[in-house]
Amino acid sequence: MTLLLGLAGLAIDIGRMYVIRAELQSFTDAAALTAALQLNGTDAGLARARTGASGLANGSHAMGFDMGTQSITNIATSFSSDNKAWQEQPKQASDYRFVRVVATEPAPVIFLRIFQPLTSANVAAASVATKTEASVRLVE
Amino acid sequence: MAIRPQRSEAGSALIEFAGSLILLSVMFAGIFEIGYSFYTYGELVSAVRAGARYAALQPRGAGADPIVAKAVRNLVVYGDPAPGDGMKPLVPGLITDHVELVNGADSSTVSLHGFQLDALFMKVKLDGRPTVTFPVTRGAE
Numbered sequence: 215m216t217l218l219l220g221l222a223g224l225a226i227d228i229g230r231m232y233v234i235r236a237e238l239q240s241f242t243d244a245a246a247l248t249a250a251l252q253l254n255g256t257d258a259g260l261a262r263a264r265t266g267a268s269g270l271a272n273g274s275h276a277m278g279f280d281m282g283t284q285s286i287t288n289i290a291t292s293f294s295s296d297n298k299a300w301q302e303q304p305k306q307a308s309d310y311r312f313v314r315v316v317a318t319e320p321a322p323v324i325f326l327r328i329f330q331p332l333t334s335a336n337v338a339a340a341s342v343a344t345k346t347e348a349s350v351r352l353v354e
Numbered sequence: 355m356a357i358r359p360q361r362s363e364a365g366s367a368l369i370e371f372a373g374s375l376i377l378l379s380v381m382f383a384g385i386f387e388i389g390y391s392f393y394t395y396g397e398l399v400s401a402v403r404a405g406a407r408y409a410a411l412q413p414r415g416a417g418a419d420p421i422v423a424k425a426v427r428n429l430v431v432y433g434d435p436a437p438g439d440g441m442k443p444l445v446p447g448l449i450t451d452h453v454e455l456v457n458g459a460d461s462s463t464v465s466l467h468g469f470q471l472d473a474l475f476m477k478v479k480l481d482g483r484p485t486v487t488f489p490v491t492r493g494a495e
Contacts (some may be wrong), residue, residue, distance in 0.1 A: 217379060225389030233396045240403040240486050248461075248489040266489075275456065275463040275487050281395050282483030350491055 218330065223325035229336050230280070231321045236338035237279040238317045243268050243287055243352060244277070245315040246343035247289060249348040255308045264291045267315050279319050290316040297342065297353060312353065316340040384475065391473045397445055399484045402453075403466050405430040408445060409455055410488035411464035419457065426464060427453040463487040 248270060249263035270277055271286040278284050292300040304310050308335040327333070327341035342353040405426045412422040425435035427450035433443045443449070452469040455462065465485040471478040 218378075222381075222385045225385045226392070229392035229396075233392050233399065236396045236399045237484065240399060240484075242488065243403070244406070244488045245493060249492070251460075251489055271488055274466070275458075275461075275485055277485055277487060278483070281392075282480075282485065338357045 219328050223329070224335035227321075227323050227326045231335065232323045234279045234319060234337045235282060235319050235339055237277070237282070238286065238319060238337060239341070241270060241277045241279075242317050242339045243337075244317045245317075246313055246341040247350055247352065249313040249315060250343035250345045252295075253311060253313060253345045257264070260293060260304065260310065263313055264294075265289050267313075280316075280321070284319070286317050286319060288318045290318070292316075297344070311317075311346075312342060312344045313341060314342045360478040364369050372428045386418070387475060391471055391478065394445055395473060396456065396468075397465065398448075398480070399486070401433065401444055404433075405453065405464040406456070406462055406486040408435065409457070409464060410490050413471045414490075415486045420441065423455045424450075426455045427451075430464065430466075443451045458487075461487050462490060 220301040223248045224298070229343060245267035248266040251264050252259050268289050268291075271289065276285065277348040279286055292302045292314050293304050294300045294314065295309045295311045301310075315326045316338060317340075318336050318338040322334050323330075343350055344353050380439065408429050409422060409426045412425075414422075428437050429435045430453045431437075431443045431448050431450050433444050434441065444455075446468055452466050454467050456465075456466050457463075463485060465482050466480050467482060469480045471480055
């Protein structure tokens with residue numbers, strides 16, 4: 215029975231986590247690019263970057279997770295000038311050219327509960343985009 | 355008084371085994387089926403993401419739009435904007451009519467409509483999911 219539940223856990227719980235991660239990764243890629251497009255060296259640009267990133271999770275074309283059934287709500291946007299040190303609320307907006315979007319959502323755990331007392335496990339995806347002179351691109 | 359011959363129990367183990375085999379097979383089939391559905395959905399997410407990213411990098415306009423829409427449909431279904439003859443869809447049963455491209459002012463949205471995810475015990479109809487929106491970044495990359 216433990217073997218059977220373990221198999222079910224692998225196929226269903228872990229499979230579900232992989233799907234959720236793929237969905238979150240698509241979302242963060244798009245959100246990071248959307249945010250990077252708004253970076254223009256001003257505080258207003260940073261604010262628009264934040265709303266632009268979370269905007270993709272709302273509206274009629276919202277991107278969801280768990281086979282598209284749940285809304286992505288836990289979105290962290292931070293900024294960097296050198297792709298190393300990250301700040302959520304930069305003081306000087308002028309030289310922030312990198313933006314990172316991290317989405318973290320819980321994946322429901324059904325069968326693997328017999329090994330660990332968990333009802334959900336957090337799955338996260340992160341993307342970094344940068345704005346250069348004429349364009350934006352994904353860094354990682 | 356006649357002594358009744360002792361009944362043989364040799365057959366009962368066989369019947370129990372057959373019963374548990376049926377139960378086990380159904381459980382294995384169910385596990386496989388749901389696991390395979392998740393795998394397929396993951397493939398669809400990747401395909402739709404690729405389509406949206408492609409669309410966001412293409413030129414816009416009355417002349418270009420139909421060409422781009424056709425290329426996006428082919429990319430999502432076959433993994434290639436210009437598929438050769440006889441190419442098989444990445445996911446069985448997926449056709450180009452299931453793929454919808456919506457061009458916003460500064461974004462491209464690709465989604466699936468009407469595709470049925472074929473699971474053994476159920477069919478999941480996907481209307482509007484997966485959906486992926488990418489901002490227009492023409493001239494980038």
